[in-house]
Amino acid sequence: MIVLKDIVKTYHLGQSNAFEALQGVSLEIQAGEMVAIMGTSGAGKSTLLHILACIDRYDSGEYLLDGTSLDDFSEKKLADLRNEKIGIVMQDFALVENFSVMENVSIPLDFSKKKRHNKEKKALATQAVASTGIEDQLYKKVKELSGGQKQRAAIARAIINNPALILADEPTGALDSKTTKEIMHVFGELNKKGKTIVIVTHDTEVAKQCQRIIRIEDGRVL
Numbered sequence: 001m002i003v004l005k006d007i008v009k010t011y012h013l014g015q016s017n018a019f020e021a022l023q024g025v026s027l028e029i030q031a032g033e034m035v036a037i038m039g040t041s042g043a044g045k046s047t048l049l050h051i052l053a054c055i056d057r058y059d060s061g062e063y064l065l066d067g068t069s070l071d072d073f074s075e076k077k078l079a080d081l082r083n084e085k086i087g088i089v090m091q092d093f094a095l096v097e098n099f100s101v102m103e104n105v106s107i108p109l110d111f112s113k114k115k116r117h118n119k120e121k122k123a124l125a126t127q128a129v130a131s132t133g134i135e136d137q138l139y140k141k142v143k144e145l146s147g148g149q150k151q152r153a154a155i156a157r158a159i160i161n162n163p164a165l166i167l168a169d170e171p172t173g174a175l176d177s178k179t180t181k182e183i184m185h186v187f188g189e190l191n192k193k194g195k196t197i198v199i200v201t202h203d204t205e206v207a208k209q210c211q212r213i214i215r216i217e218d219g220r221v222l
Ligand code: ADP
Pocket: 011, 012, 019, 021, 039, 040, 041, 042, 043, 044, 045, 046, 047, 048
């Protein structure tokens, strides 16, 4: 699913405060794997995840996603690819608090190349929300939900376009240990259904539930 070859990312390239956050990262993640990325704060985990998510570009090296090299992709092509192939889950949920769960979860459908009628959108959103176990919260506003319910809604939004890959940046960082277990169960079920999942985490309990841990330190894979 993912092949990275010698990826280098420098912030403020060419300036006196240039900082090489990734110093030649090479790794492979197979389709269907559930992998944790661990490392101390500042190690380069978020930078790596943002590159995997096609949110940030790299300066050199090669990134192959599902066999396709992304080196020469335009911003537009990357945005389309992200919408179709990648679901993203953030620590702070990144939901619109004043929208209902249904409205939040449906947002990626509006950016999809595939045009759908409202009825179909509603059915897809309902199905995604049901698969994260909060179908009874469909019409509630996000601001009325618990942290765990918010993260379930964010996961539902991440999977609505049926992406092959789910990337999560500290998805349990704002949750208590019981809720963390529940959210990891949701990721586990998605993985069983064939999704490739990459989770950046500080939490060893979360990492233990993944099949493999990739450790990053000072911008390199250990
Ligand atoms: P982690 O997620 O492991 O905590 P990050 O990938 O966020 O690490 O950051 C790696 C390094 O890159 C850190 O030293 C951080 O200060 C630096 N960094 C991250 N983002 C930027 C940025 N936008 N501009 C400059 N430096 C950055």
